[in-house]
Amino acid sequence: MKNSQKGFTNIILIVVIVAIVAVGGYFVLSKKSHQISNNLVPTTANLQTYKNNNYNFELKYPNNYSLIENKTGILISSSQSCQKTLGTGGGQWPKDCFVYELLIQKNKIEGGSAHTPSTKVAGYSSEKFEIDGGMYDNLNQIYIQFEKGGIWYISYVSYHSENKITAENLLHEILSTFIFSE
Structure with missing residues (x-):
């Protein structure tokens, strides 16, 4: 027993x-x-809409981000530290700084990591690649680019190397709202 x-x-x-x-x-x-x-990007309820009449598209981005339109596309940044950093041209990339940029041009960007097929953006096949480093310490970038009618739409987000998941979420959040209004 x-x-x-x-x-x-x-x-x-x-x-x-x-x-x-x-x-x-x-x-x-x-x-x-x-x-x-x-750390996730806000839901679509907290987004505002940007419309581009020259290329007939719109996208949504977080309300608390600032948008600047320029000759080559748009720049959307998360904080004042981003604006200060972009003005310096080098140094340490701030942890709270996320910059989404959309370039509209005739050629795609080559280089970076291997270009792999990515999700469709506005119904168009896209490719994704990453670039680490650059003129800022701890700067990384994720690119997603696609072509429509001979024009390349190149979206990328710049972020501190410790915040990749948040950066990917931001990029996908914005691109999931990208539509052409033809």
């Missing part, structure tokens, strides 16, 4: 240990997923 009680005690001990590990794992994973969700 003593041997069967030892076996039963071992089984109970193993079940208790597994339960403790499972509960601990649950709390660790729920805390991590909560931290990630705090």
Whole structure:
């Protein structure tokens, strides 16, 4: 009888240990997923619309970002530190700085990592690649580009190397709202 009680005690001990590990794992994973969700780009309810009448498209971007239109496209930035950094031409890329840029030009961009097929943007096949480094420390960029009617639409987001997930979310959030209004 003593041997069967030892076996039963071992089984109970193993079940208790597994339960403790499972509960601990649950709390660790729920805390991590909560931290990630705090870094996500706002939902479409918190977006404003940009319309371009020259190329007949529109897209949406976060309300708390600023937009600048220029000759080659648009620049959307997340904070004042972005504007200061862009004015310096080098140095440390701020962790809170995310810059989305859309270039509209006749040729696509070559270089960076391998160009891989990406999701469709406004119904057009696109390719994705990344560039790490540059004139700013800790600067990385993710590019998604597609061609329509001989014109290349090149979207990219510049971000601090520690914030890739947030940068990818921003890029996909904006591109998921990109439509042509022909």
